[in-house]
Amino acid sequence: MASILPASNKSMTSDRNTYVGKRFVHVKNPYLDSMDEDILYHLDLGTKTHNLPAMFGDVKFVCVGGSPNRMKAFALFMRKELGLEESGEHIKDICAGTDRYCMYKIGPVLSISHGMGIPSISIMLHELIKLLHHAQCCDITIIRIGTSGGIGITPGSVVITDTAVDSFFKPRFEQVILDNIVTRSTELDKELAEELFNCSKGIPNFPTLIGHTMCTYDFYEGQGRLDGALCSFSREKKVDYLKRAYKAGVRNIEMESTVFAAMCRLCGLKAAVVCVTLLDRLECDQINLPHDVLVDYQQRPQLLISNFIKRRLGLHDQTS
């Protein structure tokens, strides 16, 4: 397979989109550019200590996910898929000076972990978006690849999110700013979701669908689990809630998509959420898959995104 390393100023093409001009990252903070130095504390990077344009200027695809091990595995996988294994391109954690997040760069692809939950991904996104801004990146596509609980679909299915909704099935993210609550839209890029869905059709035995993703602040009580340390509702109430979610279009539940959709939208990043489901919540609460099945399921979003990136880069030979 041919090795690729697109130059930062080459315009990206895909089957569906041709960008006219560059799409830069919008930082919406009037104070930022007047700062003498910007320390991206939780990434252990900064504008005075690091040459961010040189380090990141050619990034086109940003992939984020909760688990640091999984994001390292994705980086290793992408290195292989992009034919960069023998090009001296090493996999090292760019954020090794902190244990809050990890980050790997493979050619035009950045792979970053974000921990679990809205606050954790939100800290990372603020600093990542500033990083992309300082590095003068353009035409970025950002994709969250994660795990989730499914509702009424076979475990192992991959859900591409059209809209992220909150616990009340509303397409909104409520951001507390000082002591005000501001409501933000959580719509994702429809064309990107379609493009990813089309990609999935090329992979054999790869159950994929587009649907709403519900994002909660809690894994147990907030997702109607009967197996937490606290549980004050009945099995019937749980099933009723999940069925109402299904009726509202929700096909899976995770814990980061609303803030991810809201922030990316505000900052002009084309964004998608692609999560595999590890169980059907109408059937059970506990994740008790055999280890090898779990590993296989967790690789599915990675495989899809790798195929998508290769298509976008014009590397159409399916290696997987």
Next chain:
Amino acid sequence: MASILPASNKSMTSDRNTYVGKRFVHVKNPYLDSMDEDILYHLDLGTKTHNLPAMFGDVKFVCVGGSPNRMKAFALFMRKELGLEESGEHIKDICAGTDRYCMYKIGPVLSISHGMGIPSISIMLHELIKLLHHAQCCDITIIRIGTSGGIGITPGSVVITDTAVDSFFKPRFEQVILDNIVTRSTELDKELAEELFNCSKGIPNFPTLIGHTMCTYDFYEGQGRLDGALCSFSREKKVDYLKRAYKAGVRNIEMESTVFAAMCRLCGLKAAVVCVTLLDRLECDQINLPHDVLVDYQQRPQLLISNFIKRRLGLHDQTS
């Protein structure tokens, strides 16, 4: 210094408290005991795969903090302080099978990381509380040791929380259960806070105070920072908000204390929050301390908790 390993059924004594009878952990879930197996998924532990009473039955002190590296450092420090360095007591990550959290056990002390933000610590607490229940632990004291932003106090000060408050300065945690919002109290154990404060007096050059801690869902917009990727308010609005917080009794800001206080209270765990402040938010937003100062500050809660645990265990010789 004498080595100690209190037996699990020995009652704990302190300068102030003598417990009459055992205080068990209350799991408030009628479904739990009828489960054939309980898989603590994010800890990679389970009731069928692990002998939890044998592994954890003698635990008396649980210390939690955001950063995995810091919680490992605390474990190493406690091993030294409890004189267990040469007893063959090894430091190994009990949750090594997962990268979501890390966990170390040093005699009666458990040290666990919880990541950043309410959702992340909440997942850990559900599974930790079930672990302590399955292991039949009793008379547990749980302390969160963390970092925070101060308001109107010198950086490096240690704040012992009396009450955790939300972004509106209210002593409450709003838990979404299915699609209802339930409000829970965030009061912490007053006697434990006093006991910790008394401990701090024995440590030279150790600025410590008791105050309210504000817990937010966001590090940037939610804490009034002017240096995020998004900022829609003025410097004046920021300062006004932080001054109102100070007036309401808030002395520091972090991202986990309300749910920690609420869950521990509901489950009968005596709980405290002890955070060092890394900056004064009335002065600045960015954390730009020299590395050695940062390391020194981060060790302060560890030092206080180590002294507290040694006192509780009757090891009054101050080794630090």
